[in-house]
Amino acid sequence: MLGAHGRMGRTVCEAVDAAPDLELVARLDAGDDVASLTSDAVDVAVDFTVPGATEANVHALVDAGIHAVVGTTGWTDESRTSVREHLGRAGGDVGVLLAPNFGLSAVLAMRFAAQAARYFESVEVIELHHPEKVDAPSGTARHTAAAIAAARAEAGLGAAPDATEAGWDARGADVDGVRVHAVRLRGLVAHEEILLGNPGEQLVIRQDSFDRASFMPGVLLGIREVVRRPGLTVGLENVLELG
Template structure:
């Protein structure tokens, strides 16, 4: 009886807050093997990815050459996967590189535009490659979004507030944008105007989507990742809220995506498509 070889995993952004959690999760998963750790932090080059993450040494050094690491990963027997938690400025090129080299991307970095996602999906289709772009890996967030979709059938007024730590580079968050998109797929407009609004300070009412949903972004130290979806109607308010207190909450979703992505033939958007 032969056992299946573990899935080779490259982590891009391995020394970041999320990257370190992914290193620990992959190292603890019996069906995965960390084969590459990439990060741009010059102070950590050559250090062991496991030790940087706070666990035992994994004999995988942190390097700053993504393409060379992808090529190395292809030498493994199984289909390799790249998990990316980097920066909005580099994510598009990172995903294109992974697809070009035949490495399946699992993307947690937000900030991709709708046009970039469409372009990457076309590129993956031409390469017959599976991939996953996931704005939020939390199972709880998926459940919140499903509840919001149900509520949107009965409420015409809704606003979204997303709150993150002050080191998050993009706003609104990818999760808030995706939540609004899911509500707009119901085929209705929201927040019909009751008065002519005037913003005394630009941005006071947040951003507004094409279908009228307002999104507000808060950035403060002490926060991790939080979101409220607030529905209003005469005489009542219905609030859905999701809070994270530890980035470990995202790891079941990350591991699920790694296992599922090697079976995909196209690029998908959203964790709900893998559940």
């Protein structure tokens, strides 16, 4: 575990300890040398460090032949390309999984919404968070709306029907043509609801993240799956079996 003393790191350590098929062999944090890890001792490293450290960590892990599961944010297109090229040069079967979101319910909600989008005339997104959140709408809601918009465009759908003439400030943000509403409420943590409508019917996909523990099933799944997926994988949805 890299970033073992952070809040996510400690939670991951507990989850790995509790998993019968996994063994926690090392806890590193700032100041520790990732290059000291070897593929003899370590199969998979999990990185929840900081944006300034994660990229160097991953390159060191690839050099050592250790698979990596990365939840740290701050990755750019360039840094992803750099890892992809490094993996190509290394030529082995090392896998790296970069996942901005390890919440299974969030990842599945996003994917199902995108799959369903082409079959519905209307769609809107509501995200609900605790009131300390400074940005709106949430990154997850933006991603969801963008994926929905792409699916609708691909299917040749135009804009959803909307006769609004007055009161646009109540109609939410426009993300690629999809309306996204942000609710801030004491007591909530992180939630998303996608509403899809046709004449006489509605499909609602809702996900609730109540606490940090919710990311653990996704992290454990990533650890188990990354060893079977050489190269770079971006997004937890790409290690799910949804056939």
